[in-house]
Amino acid sequence: MLFLFYYPTETSKTLGEAWWKRVHERQLPDEPRKDYLLGAGVRNQLAAIFTFTVNESNFDRLKDITAPTLVTNGHTDVMSPTVNSYVLYQNIPNASLVLFPDSGHGHLFQEPELYAQHLEIFLRR
Template sequence: MASVTHQTALTQFVEADGVRYAYRRFGAEGTVPLVMLQHFTGNLDNWDPALVDALAAEREVVLVDYPGVSSSTGTAATNVAQTAQQMIAFTTALGLEQIDLLGFSIGGFVAQDMALVRPRLIRRLVLAGTGPKGAPGMHSWRKDIETHARAEVPTGEDLLYIFFAHTETSQAKGVEFLGRFLARTEDRDVPSSLASRNAQYDAVLEWGIPNHGALQRLTGIRCPTLIVQGEDDLMIPTRVSHLMAGLIPDAQIRIYPDAAHASLFQYPTEAAKDVNEFLG
């Protein structure tokens, strides 16, 4: 019997607090599940199959849509703290007493809050292409990035612009990513709505309001943490990843060259190896 992959995993549903969460769960059973939290407006199919399948070869992975996003019901939260509580409710509904947690972009915001308010739940934490609450340069995106990120009907060109470095080599890797993430045709997740996009952008703005004191929250994250980033993120400044690494007590950082926001999609094999070794 063929093993389940990112392309063949069935979409399942579980209810918590009146929300019907869409999720996919597959991979190596008997391991601590790795819950993966998606980027701005992203859904189950916006993950890179090459990354997810390489992770799933060594551990069980759980992909999920936030409430109000794509195939999950409910209303999208307008702040990160509420989303974190929703994701905690999701893990409770699945009966998960301990998880590893990977948050990408806005998912990294949510993952930080989850690690702070429910430390017993998180064994190890991976923060990819993300930044801390209140850090300099986090309050909104520069205009060209915002235009592409908030496009009413996002295109491949939009993703290439915001996710990959503006070099020939990085853009070529981005085109390869587009081919992988569009490969699934059956049981594909539905696009995010404009309402969920607007709510998530409100959450991004609230998280990024300059607040030097908020940075001290990071000292409360006690689980081992791996920070993954591209060397020139145009969406969330790479320098704030170094800031996180300095403030989280047990953190290490991996910077990928010639890469921007979606370094883990540009280097799926290398990123999966780094993450699996860290979680193992």
């Protein structure tokens, strides 16, 4: 599963393995495993994404977003292709774009401190 979130370099894979360890070290021995990747919320989110993306006229609505929008992505994301981030950035009037090098979909987990810095800069605007 890590290949979906992390770029296939040693650095990225090592950071991905560290993230996976952090996730599981917070689980108590008797605590039942949570299906955070399989639950109804995730299924509904994926259904909404697919429904939105198959109708190209939805992309015309991006220009109507007036809220400041932070778009972040890894430079090589196989789950949500990086080119989609450029589409959002180019079509949402008040968008900012941050691409993380040597990373994929899990960029925010791979470099959480750096991600938080970019988020803080965005929120202070």
